[in-house]
Each structure stands twice: as structure tokens, then as C-alpha cells.
Amino acid sequence: MSRTSVLIAMVALAVGCAGRSWRVAKETHTGLAYRTFATENPDHPKFDLAMERAEALDWTDATALDTPEGYQAFLGAHPRSEHSTDAMVMAEARSWDRAREARTPEALSAFLARYPDSAQSEEARLLVEEAWYERAKSEATEAAWSRYLVRYPEGRWITEAQEQRERLAWMTTQAKNTRLAYEQFAMRFPFSEHRDAAMEWLHKSRVSRLQPVVVLDEAAVPEGQRATLVYDVRQEFDDTLVYDLRGDFRMRRTIMVDLKGGPAPHPQKAYGKQDDTGLLVLTYSESPGRRFEPSGRATDIVATLELYVPATTTPVWSERLEATTPERATGATEKALHDAALAELGSRLRGYADGLALERRETR
Numbered sequence: 001m002s003r004t005s006v007l008i009a010m011v012a013l014a015v016g017c018a019g020r021s022w023r024v025a026k027e028t029h030t031g032l033a034y035r036t037f038a039t040e041n042p043d044h045p046k047f048d049l050a051m052e053r054a055e056a057l058d059w060t061d062a063t064a065l066d067t068p069e070g071y072q073a074f075l076g077a078h079p080r081s082e083h084s085t086d087a088m089v090m091a092e093a094r095s096w097d098r099a100r101e102a103r104t105p106e107a108l109s110a111f112l113a114r115y116p117d118s119a120q121s122e123e124a125r126l127l128v129e130e131a132w133y134e135r136a137k138s139e140a141t142e143a144a145w146s147r148y149l150v151r152y153p154e155g156r157w158i159t160e161a162q163e164q165r166e167r168l169a170w171m172t173t174q175a176k177n178t179r180l181a182y183e184q185f186a187m188r189f190p191f192s193e194h195r196d197a198a199m200e201w202l203h204k205s206r207v208s209r210l211q212p213v214v215v216l217d218e219a220a221v222p223e224g225q226r227a228t229l230v231y232d233v234r235q236e237f238d239d240t241l242v243y244d245l246r247g248d249f250r251m252r253r254t255i256m257v258d259l260k261g262g263p264a265p266h267p268q269k270a271y272g273k274q275d276d277t278g279l280l281v282l283t284y285s286e287s288p289g290r291r292f293e294p295s296g297r298a299t300d301i302v303a304t305l306e307l308y309v310p311a312t313t314t315p316v317w318s319e320r321l322e323a324t325t326p327e328r329a330t331g332a333t334e335k336a337l338h339d340a341a342l343a344e345l346g347s348r349l350r351g352y353a354d355g356l357a358l359e360r361r362e363t364r
Contacts, residue, residue: 031058035077059083068095076345083263096120105131117191133157139227170194179309179316181206205311205357207278212242212254213271215264218285220299230256232342233284240306240346242280244353251276267308279308280356286341289324296334298325299341305352307359317359321348 021040022032025033034054038047055078058270064072071091075084099111108128112121124161129152136144145165148155153159166189173185179202186198221229242251255271267279289298301324307309307317323345325337 010304018042022050025050025053029053029057030091031055031061053080054078055081055083058320059087060232062087063090066090066094068092068154069097092118096124099124100127103127104132104261105135107337129155132204133161136161140164140168142172145235146231162237166194173198178314179312201311204275205309205316207249207309209250209252209277210245210280210307211252213267213281214236214254215281215283216258217283218287220286220288226260230258233250233282234341236342236346237282237349241349241353241356245356247279248357252277255263265269266313266315267306268310273310275310276311278359281306281308289341292325292337295337297337299338300324301341301345305349307356317356319352321345323348 020042021037025037031054034050034057037044038050038054041047041050044050049211058074058077059081062070064070068091070089071094074081075087076090078084082085094113095111096118099107102108105128108124108131111118112124112128115121118124132148132151133155136148138144142165143159145168148159148161149165149173151156152161169189170192171186173181182198182201182205185192186195186202189195192198214230214237216226216233218231219226219229234254238254242254245251257270267281271279271281273279284301284303286299286301289300291297301322303321303323305319305321306315308315323341325341326344
């Protein structure tokens with residue numbers, strides 16, 4: 001077959017395919033079908049006719065749907081259509097209808113983001129604020145009112161929002177009943193009607209007298225030596241932290257308690273609660289540690305130091321301490337290793353005297 005014959009055959013095949021595509025488009029008679037034909041056959045004589053029919057059918061479909069998506073799809077397919085202006089107007093109008101009906105901050109904000117220069121933009125902005133206000137009323141939480149105030153610091157409902165946020169914050173503060181909660185409330189709401197009550201609570205939590213308590217929990221010594229261990233821990237406690245605190249607090253005699261495997265009661269129930277008196281509770285646990293050849297084993301200590309005041313059942317100050325027998329310990333007996341660990345605990349306890357003193361001195 002000659003080169004000319006091949007070219008003639010290829011043209012005939014292309015014409016035949018285009019003819020079949022045109023027949024399919026006519027039979028289907030949809031905008032998509034005509035647009036598909038035009039895309040596949042940009043040089044076909046019926047290209048313009050296909051696009052005219054596609055535009056007419058797509059416009060009919062868009063107006064029948066009458067939705068933002070329908071008009072936007074038409075604009076995407078026919079950006080230069082004679083219906084483009086109408087499509088843009090209708091897309092905006094239906095988007096506005098949908099946003100106004102939903103009346104949520106998200107829907108109204110989305111409309112404004114898409115149509116910032118709309119004739120409805122001012123009304124939309126008013127409705128967005130109203131939607132955030134209604135959501136805050138519905139959720140009725142401090143966070144919800146705070147969201148409204150952050151967005152509208154000079155909003156139409158600012159007075160109500162401030163009052164509701166403060167009311168809910170005060171309720172939360174009372175429910176927590178901790179020093180941190182009252183301090184945060186006093187700082188956040190310096191002109192609140194509840195600030196005096198918050199400051200009074202904080203004032204009562206600043207005690208001038210301390211009742212030290214040593215509580216023995218877990219021990220690495222035999223049962224018969226637990227009483228001696230409690231005494232040794234108390235002695236270390238008294239010689240270090242309790243001694244250092246005497247310049248800032250009136251100190252009572254340290255109470256010694258051995259739990260003997262039982263549960264730890266709440267300190268205020270077990271040791272009493274008096275005005276202007278804090279409970280300084282050291283809860284002590286120990287276990288065997290690494291080996292010291294040939295002397296025996298080190299002592300690993302874990303303790304908690306907590307301060308309770310009459311205003312709350314939650315500790316207003318709490319620290320976790322860990323100590324162990326140092327690498328170099330004086331003496332070569334198990335007791336020497338144990339005493340070295342207790343001395344290490346005592347050195348750590350001394351570091352908390354200033355922090356505890358601030359619990360009495362500090363005013364906010």
C-alpha cells in the first residue's frame with residue numbers, strides 16, 4: 001500500500017470515529033456528551049454546534065438544580081457564556097440563601113470568604129457575630145464565651161459575655177478549690193465582684209504554723225525494726241527541713257505514723273485541721289538498691305513532701321524526692337549504707353525550705 005493510501009485510510013478512520021461520537025452525543029443529548037465530543041474533536045466542523053448545544057443543555061440543568069454547585073459547574077465549563085453573569089449572580093444568591101438558613105458561624109464565614117464584596121456582606125457579618133453569640137449561650141461554658149470575646153472585643157453582647165465568662169470561671173474556681181485556681185481567677189478578673197472572696201481564700205491559705213508529719217509506707221527493714229526506722233526518718237526530717245523552717249513558721253512537734261501496709265488516710269482526716277495551721281507531710285518509702293561488695297545493698301528512697309492548709313483538701317504544695325546510698329559511703333555495714341541514704345534524703349529536704357517559706361510570705 002502506498003503512503004498516500006495509508007493517509008487516506010487514516011483520515012477515513014478518523015472521520016468515521018468522529019461520526020460515531022457525534023451520533024452518540026445526539027442520541028444522549030446531554031451537555032456532558034456534547035462537551036466530550038468537542039474535546040475529542042476540536043477541529044471537527046460540528047465543534048461549534050456541539051459547544052452551543054452543550055452550553056444550552058448545561059444552563060438548563062443549572063437552572064433546574066438552582067444550587068451554588070450547579071451554577072459554579074456551569075461557569076467552570078462555560079466561562080465565556082452569555083449566561084456567565086447570570087450564573088455568577090445566581091451562585092452567590094443561592095450561597096447566601098444556604099448560609100442564612102444554616103445560620104452557623106462556619107457557613108456564614110465561608111460565604112464571606114467566597115464573596116467578600118457581596119451586597120449581603122454587612123448582614124452576613126452581623127449574622128456571624130450573632131451565630132457565635134448563640135453558640136456561646138447554647139454551650140454555656142467559659143471557653144465558649146471566651147471565644148466570642150476574642151472574636152468580638154467590642155461586640156453587641158460584650159457585657160453579657162463578660163458576665164457569663166466571669167460567673168462560670170468563678171464556679172470552676174470554687175469547684176477546684178485549689179490555690180492555683182484562686183490565684184488565676186484573681187489575676188484574670190481583677191475587677192470581679194468575687195475577687196475579694198478569692199483573695200480571702202488565698203489569705204487563709206497562708207499559714208503561720210506547721211504540723212510536721214512523717215508517714216512510713218514501704219520499708220526494706222524487718223518488721224521489728226520499723227519503729228526504729230520511723231524514728232530515724234523523723235530525726236533526719238527534724239534536723240534538716242523542719243529546723244530550717246523555724247525562722248518562718250511556728251513548728252509543732254513532728255508526728256510519726258507507720259502505715260504497716262495499710263492505706264494512707266487523708267492527712268486532714270488523720271491528723272486534724274486547724275485555722276492557721278498547715279500539715280507538712282513527708283511520706284517515706286524505701287527498697288533495696290544496688291549491691292555494695294562486701295557490705296550489702298544500697299537503700300533506694302522515694303518520698304513525697306506535701307503541704308496541706310485548712311482552706312482546701314488538695315495539697316497547695318507538693319514535691320517528689322528520690323535519694324540513694326552515695327557511691328562513697330562512710331562505714332562498711334548495712335546500717336552505714338542505710339544511714340548514708342537517709343543523709344542524702346536530708347540534704348535534698350533542705351533545698352525546699354525557701355520554697356515552703358514563700359507559701360507564707362507571698363501575697364498576690
